Amino acid sequence: MYTQALNGIPDEATDQSSEAARFQARVDAEQKIEPNDWMPDAYRRTLVRQISQHAHSEIVGMLPEGNWITRAPSLKRKVALLAKVQDEAGHGLYLYAAAETLDVSREELIGQLLAGKAKYSSIFNYPTLTWADIGAIGWLVDGAAIMNQIPLCRCSYGPYARAMIRICKEESFHQRQGYEIMLTLARGTPEQKAMAQDALNRWWWPCLMMFGPPDSESQHSDQSTRWKIKRFSNDDLRQKFIDATVPQAHYLGLTIPDKELAYDDASGHWKIGPIDWAEFKRVLAGGGPCNRERMRARRKAHEDGAWVREAALAYAQKRRARREAMQIAAE
Amino acid sequence: MATTSISFAESSLLNLVLRRADDALILGHRLSEWCGHAPMVEEDIALANIALDLVGQARSLYGYAALVEGSGLTEDHFAYRREQHQYRNCLLVEQPNGDFAATIVRQVLFSAFMDLYWREMMTSRDKALAAMAGKAEKETAYHLRHSGEWLIRLGDGTDDSHERAQTALDELWVYTGELFEADDIERGLAQSGVAPDVLSLEGSWNQRLAPILREARLEIPQAPFMQSGGRSGRHSEHVGYILADLQYLQRTHPEAVW
Numbered sequence: 232m233y234t235q236a237l238n239g240i241p242d243e244a245t246d247q248s249s250e251a252a253r254f255q256a257r258v259d260a261e262q263k264i265e266p267n268d269w270m271p272d273a274y275r276r277t278l279v280r281q282i283s284q285h286a287h288s289e290i291v292g293m294l295p296e297g298n299w300i301t302r303a304p305s306l307k308r309k310v311a312l313l314a315k316v317q318d319e320a321g322h323g324l325y326l327y328a329a330a331e332t333l334d335v336s337r338e339e340l341i342g343q344l345l346a347g348k349a350k351y352s353s354i355f356n357y358p359t360l361t362w363a364d365i366g367a368i369g370w371l372v373d374g375a376a377i378m379n380q381i382p383l384c385r386c387s388y389g390p391y392a393r394a395m396i397r398i399c400k401e402e403s404f405h406q407r408q409g410y411e412i413m414l415t416l417a418r419g420t421p422e423q424k425a426m427a428q429d430a431l432n433r434w435w436w437p438c439l440m441m442f443g444p445p446d447s448e449s450q451h452s453d454q455s456t457r458w459k460i461k462r463f464s465n466d467d468l469r470q471k472f473i474d475a476t477v478p479q480a481h482y483l484g485l486t487i488p489d490k491e492l493a494y495d496d497a498s499g500h501w502k503i504g505p506i507d508w509a510e511f512k513r514v515l516a517g518g519g520p521c522n523r524e525r526m527r528a529r530r531k532a533h534e535d536g537a538w539v540r541e542a543a544l545a546y547a548q549k550r551r552a553r554r555e556a557m558q559i560a561a562e
Numbered sequence: 563m564a565t566t567s568i569s570f571a572e573s574s575l576l577n578l579v580l581r582r583a584d585d586a587l588i589l590g591h592r593l594s595e596w597c598g599h600a601p602m603v604e605e606d607i608a609l610a611n612i613a614l615d616l617v618g619q620a621r622s623l624y625g626y627a628a629l630v631e632g633s634g635l636t637e638d639h640f641a642y643r644r645e646q647h648q649y650r651n652c653l654l655v656e657q658p659n660g661d662f663a664a665t666i667v668r669q670v671l672f673s674a675f676m677d678l679y680w681r682e683m684m685t686s687r688d689k690a691l692a693a694m695a696g697k698a699e700k701e702t703a704y705h706l707r708h709s710g711e712w713l714i715r716l717g718d719g720t721d722d723s724h725e726r727a728q729t730a731l732d733e734l735w736v737y738t739g740e741l742f743e744a745d746d747i748e749r750g751l752a753q754s755g756v757a758p759d760v761l762s763l764e765g766s767w768n769q770r771l772a773p774i775l776r777e778a779r780l781e782i783p784q785a786p787f788m789q790s791g792g793r794s795g796r797h798s799e800h801v802g803y804i805l806a807d808l809q810y811l812q813r814t815h816p817e818a819v820w
Binding site for chain 2: 290307309314316320323420528531532535536537538539540544
């Protein structure tokens with residue numbers, strides 16, 4: 232669903248070799264870097280971290296929405312939600328595959344997630360309390376994800392860029408679906424409208440945090456920008472999201488939970504009040520409402536499924552051995 | 563308002579359509595519980611896919627049920643506004659997911675039956691049912707292939723997986739007799755060429771299962787008796803909880819449109 236704006240790219244001495252110069256020239260010329268091409272180690276590590284973090288987010292992101300599949304209020308909504316969560320599993324799968332082109336296995340990456348060494352998007356550490364949260368996630372969380380991800384379709388690393396093209400198409404469908412849920416609720420009974428407003432109140436600020444810390448505190452964007460992994464700053468993308476979303480909320484007849492929100496004629500942008508970055512840091516550090524539950528659910532699925540994966544492996548080995556034995560017998 | 567449940571007269575045809583629809587919805591519901599918790603991402607996708615097929619089949623069937631009933635009910639009335647005793651699904655599909663082996667065994671047993679059932683239904687005199695069967699059969703054949711391949715992997719995998727698969731088979735076998743129970747409704751509609759004769763499918767079902775179980779190195783259980791009651795609305799204790807989840811929002815906000 233979404234990769235949180237990445238920070239913490241290793242500060243490494245710039246590689247001065249001729250290979251490095253050729254690499255940068257190709258990136259500058261907007262050519263795609265492919266798995267077998269030479270690339271700086273830091274570029275590889277940055278991508279592995281970003282792509283795997285994105286993959287983990289898709290997989291963990293299945294949990295809050297999966298929470299409502301059995302309780303979806305109509306068969307039409309049930310099918311749409313099930314298909315959406317299934318899409319997220321698919322995104323996770325091809326993002327892990329994209330990461331694998333950088334010489335790291337899915338098992339290793341999942342191991343890092345389960346050991347708490349790898350991050351996933353903090354937004355999924357918030358709970359889905361009502362059906363309206365399913366609408367709000369589609370509209371706002373997927374909406375924010377799209378803002379972040381559209382530029383990644385032009386990312387310099389070929390496999391990631393190509394994966395993102397498909398993901399973005401599906402995300403934009405999810406976003407429209409989520410908005411349509413909100414629209415139905417906003418035009419529904421007073422209880423449904425209250426449900427929609429409550430969901431907006433709870434998801435608005437965490438969604439703005441999805442773009443990462445303000446540019447003034449984000450130290451590592453430069454290298455990623457030079458490598459054409461990142462193309463816009465956190466604040467620029469956040470503003471773009473706000474400008475797109477505020478009129479949508481007005482159309483729904485809902486109120487953005489920000490008393491300072493005002494349209495600035497001079498700049499043509501919606502200006503927001505201060506974001507509570509202490510909350511962002513707290514959730515990132517494990518103190519969100521659902522951090523523990525999400526990790527527990529992932530670990531449980533992994534541990535409960537271990538015997539299944541072992542069985543599949545054992546069966547494949549037996550089958551290979553039998554085939555080889557038959558071939559030897561035939562010869 | 564006395565109740566938010568619907569009441570309606572249940573003709574033989576309507577009852578039969580609801581049996582098929584409820585089987586599909588309840589099993590789809592069970593499979594959807596796996597979403598996000600499967601042993602590997604590929605199975606998250608596959609189980610969700612089978613669930614989607616089944617809920618899709620249920621929607622077509624409920625839509626047809628609404629047409630047959632004729633008083634303006636919708637697919638959601640049948641799914642969300644009936645009480646437990648009005649549900650016509652077999653006991654097999656409402657059994658809990660258990661471990662992955664139980665889920666796979668349940669799927670193999672059910673899909674092997676439904677694949678045969680839909681295949682015969684394709685020649686029904688009832689054109690609507692024949693058309694739905696044409697689509698459902700393709701899906702069901704795939705469900706059987708997928709779950710059958712898994713059952714072979716589990717049965718012939720490790721000692722642990724073999725034991726789990728055999729235990730699941732032993733435990734679920736008692737719910738298979740009900741699949742072939744031909745009451746007056748099934749018999750009547752079979753005689754008029756509307757629906758397959760379920761009793762006649764048992765032999766073919768055993769033949770479909772035999773090679774899968776053989777390759778999986780699993781023993782066919784010897785069950786001294788079979789459980790039944792689902793078709794007449796006498797379910798296991800599990801269904802109450804399924805419906806509590808499934809119907810919660812519609813029952814809480816009966817006036818709302820979603």
